[in-house]
Amino acid sequence: MQEAINIFIRSIFIENMIFAYFLGMCTFLAISKNVKTAIGLGIAVIFLLTITVPINYLLENYLLKPGALQWLGDSFKDVDLSMLTLLVFIAVLASVTQILALLIEKYSPSLYATLGIFLPLLAVNCAIFGGSLFMQQKEFPNIGYATVYGLGSGVGWFLAIVGLAAIRERLEYSDIPKPLRGLGITFIITALMGIAFMSFSGIKL
Template sequence: MQEILSTLVSSVFVENMVFAYYLGMCSYLAVSKNVKTALGLGLAVTFFLVFTVPINFLLDNYVLKEGALSWLGEGFANVDLSFISLIIFITVIASFGQLVEMIIEQFMPSLQAALGIFLPLLCINCAILGGVLFMQQKAFANVGVATVYGLGSGIGWLLAIVGLAAIREKLGYSDVPKPLKGLGITFIITGLMGMAFMCFSGLKI
């Protein structure tokens, strides 16, 4: 239980995908103009990570790693398929991309129109692939911890984009200097938010 709680808090605050690793910045900056759209994209990213991280964890540990296929018999004990792990990870992510796009198109057409090209681009969102690769690097004990890591990473990205969107909506009523309007002030705010999240790095988890 302690490992699960530690993984969740760390992935949300300490190892935030946006502020610690700068992953998913293209869609983070482009879709953070209003809270509703940002929330939709953040939920989609969280959905991706919650499902793709544990699926890829199982594939990595029971199919791809050296000796992972030993459950098929002694003849497969030395098989190493790790050289195709990146291709498999991307395939799983792309498959979920199609699934999410079909669901949103069917049930939330207004959100699909708001997200535009960034919805299919979720398939190659570096935050999602980064979450999967970090999962592989961290070598979690079981699929439950890997799932919690995916959930925490998604929530962290969701908090980051919704927080920025809320601030950018308020900026519409602010007297921002003309040279800083648009991406200029957005970069400054993102930097300040990143500095704020650095405070969590002192947490003893």
């Protein structure tokens, strides 16, 4: 239980997808103009990471990595399908993203219209894809840890985009020098938020 809590906290604050690895920046910058829209996209990212990371964990450990097919019999113990890892991970992500897009379109057409092209582009969002690749690199001992990592990574991305969106809404009423308006001040704020999150890297868990 303690290890799961450590993984959850680290994935949110210390190994934040945005501020530690700068993954998913295009969507992060484009959709962070409005808090309501940012919340919708953030929840979608949490859903995708929480679903795809454990699914890919199972595929990695019971289908793809060297010796993963040994459960079928000793004749399969030397089979190595690791060359298909990227293809399989992307296929899983694209499938779950399509299902999510259909659900949002059915139950929240306004959010679907607001997100526009960025919703289907979540299928190739590097933050979500990176979650599965980091899971593979970390070699978690069971699917529970992989699920906690996916959830924490999604929550970290959610906090980052909602926090930036809240600041950008306030900036609409601020006196900002003309050369810095738009993406200029957004990049500066993102850098400052990244520096703030770096303070968590000193926490010993």
